[in-house]
Ligand SMILES: Nc1ncnc2c1ncn2[C@@H]1O[C@H](COP(=O)(O)OP(=O)(O)OP(=O)(O)O)[C@@H](O)[C@H]1O
């Protein structure tokens with residue numbers, strides 16, 4: 239289980255996460271809601287080891303992740319779809335999906351099985367596989383980024399504001415994919431951030447509110 243023990247983080251000398259205490263159990267879909275600048279992206283980046291924490295500890299199954307730099311965290315089963323999706327335009331969608339598994343050196347058979355499972359969860363990706371990453375719309379890129387996060391995120395999937403900017407049809411498909419994933423894999427923990435909680439519908443099992451880098455114990459309305 240992933241646990242955040244009073245973690246703080248600073249960017250450019252300013253504290254942007256303050257003593258975040260959080261337990262992320264398997265099988266849960268957890269939303270982190272907060273206004274722009276609240277620290278949502280910073281929180282996910284800290285969990286992924288892409289930003290140093292200035293205080294506290296992050297542990298996975300009791301082991302301190304301090305010794306696991308960002309490039310090693312995917313090998314622990316942590317997948318991340320950043321806000322700005324980062325789909326490589328010179329690669330096909332399938333190559334984009336396979337890439338993190340190739341980097342981990344997984345056997346081809348395992349990669350093929352994972353790809354098959356991802357297509358089951360996000361069927362809209364099937365007809366896109368051979369297309370160039372450059373040929374995707376913004377919304378399609380978000381679906382591809384979800385698929386890529388799922389390829390390595392066998393234990394934890396962190397999705398940064400996935401619903402932002404999605405047209406209603408794609409938002410519905412994205413929500414259905416998350417629901418399918420949540421129902422089909424009871425060992426997976428899905429963490430989704432949003433600034434607008436209504437976009438999350440009734441997907442989350444639990445909704446946490448982040449305000450100015452602090453987790454609030456009681457929900458705060460964020461429109
Ligand atoms: N590269 C940076 N340089 C300086 N300050 C930064 C940088 N990145 C983030 N910050 C600051 O850290 C705080 C948290 O930013 P963060 O991006 O985590 O917020 P967020 O909740 O993801 O916001 P949004 O909803 O706009 O994505 C903000 O006050 C922001 O101004």
Ligand SMILES: [Mg+2]
Pocket residue numbers: 278279280321398399
């Ligand atoms: Mg953000």
